[in-house]
Amino acid sequence: MKFTHQLKSGEMFALTIFLVAAFHRNFRQAAVELNMTPSAVSHAIKNLEDRLDVRLFNRTTRNVSLTDAGHQLYSSLQPAMENVAIAVNQLDAFREKPSGILRINASEGAVRMILKPILKKFLDSNPFVHLDIVCNGRLVNIVEDKFDAGIRLRDSIPQEMVAIRLTENEKFVAVASPEYLIKYGVPKIPYDLYTHNCIRFRFESGEIFQWEFNLDGRIKKFDVNGTLTLTDQHLMVEAAVDGIGIAFVPMHLAHEYLVKDKIGIVLEEFSPSYDGLCLYYPGHRHVSNALQALINMIRSDHLL
Incomplete structure (x- = not known):
């Protein structure tokens, strides 16, 4: 297999940094998600621009925005990187224990009712899983905002999502x-x-x-x-x-x-x-071992 552009050492990670920074339009927010410093994110983007010989971001003292080249790279790269992530996540089936970051979006009430009672038991049983729970009063797009799953009332869940019933009406x-x-x-x-x-x-x-x-x-x-x-x-x-x-x-x-x-x-x-609370996730996305473990424990706790 031949590639017109051969990725050099570290360039895949630099492209990941670019995608996160382009999504947030903010180097500081990207740094938080990537567990890096803002200066390290800025430095990585600058090195990527130098290697590609094209400016990807317009920078001011207050914010950053994508250039035309940046927009083109982002729109082309995002689906490809999502496919890479899906391919890697599918390897979960070969691991004995669930692992990785599991991001869940839910209302505060749903977190208190569904997740809080099982948090300690789940984390004790799955020590290689990092559970990242975001409480949000508004309904978010879990695909665009990079969540693995959400918990909401059934009536508010988009039809294209797979919904697993957690509570009665x-x-x-x-x-x-x-x-x-x-x-x-x-x-x-x-x-x-x-x-x-x-x-x-x-x-x-x-x-x-x-x-x-x-x-x-x-x-x-x-x-x-x-x-x-x-x-x-x-x-x-x-x-x-x-x-x-x-x-x-x-x-x-x-x-x-x-x-x-x-x-x-x-x-x-x-x-x-x-209709009651449901856990939901995109139908086209592979269900990781970590998410499946969470679903199983919720079902066991609620006897559903």
Whole structure:
């Protein structure tokens, strides 16, 4: 097999550094992902540019951007390097023990409910695996953001993903502290919420989440009002515990406070039900031994 351009020693790693830096458009963020110093990333890119005799990045004191040559190299190189990564990952089947970095993206509530109970057991059982968990309130593209898998409610998972069910159907529930309900009364129907202080949720896009209730077999949205808006659902539950108002959150987020009677559910007969939490990953991607070990342990823990 012949190659027009023969890779020299260290050039493959330099190309990997280039891909990470091009993805982030930031040498410092690339350095964090690669466990290098920013100066080492900059030096590697400069050496690559010198060897290729072409500038790949435009640099300023504030940021970096790809040149036309950089864009072309990135668009051509990315799928090829992904194929290399897939080929290497497929060797997992020949290893006795799972190993490598396993990156998971999930909501904070999913991490607390699904991953936290098994973290120590999983890491003790798989000492060669480094588990990198990122909690994120927004739904991310796990392929573009280089995650091996994600955990979300089934309704929010793209159709092209392989989804493994982890929990039974999930309910969104309106919750409030006993003190708040004694002081302001218990809403009997969803329309009563317009007279209550509701703790609202804001998506990263800036859009306010409208509460949904099942009325006569149909889902109706309610644009409630309140004096507090948050971008973190766990903080919403804690604000409800503190008696600030009524929060509308997934049941699994409120569970630990419900069993301690720090909050109670209102309007439960109107609460809609959704498909539960799923672990998901791209269908075209090889499932590594590390990811398969995690899936097996989650299934065992939840008896699914």
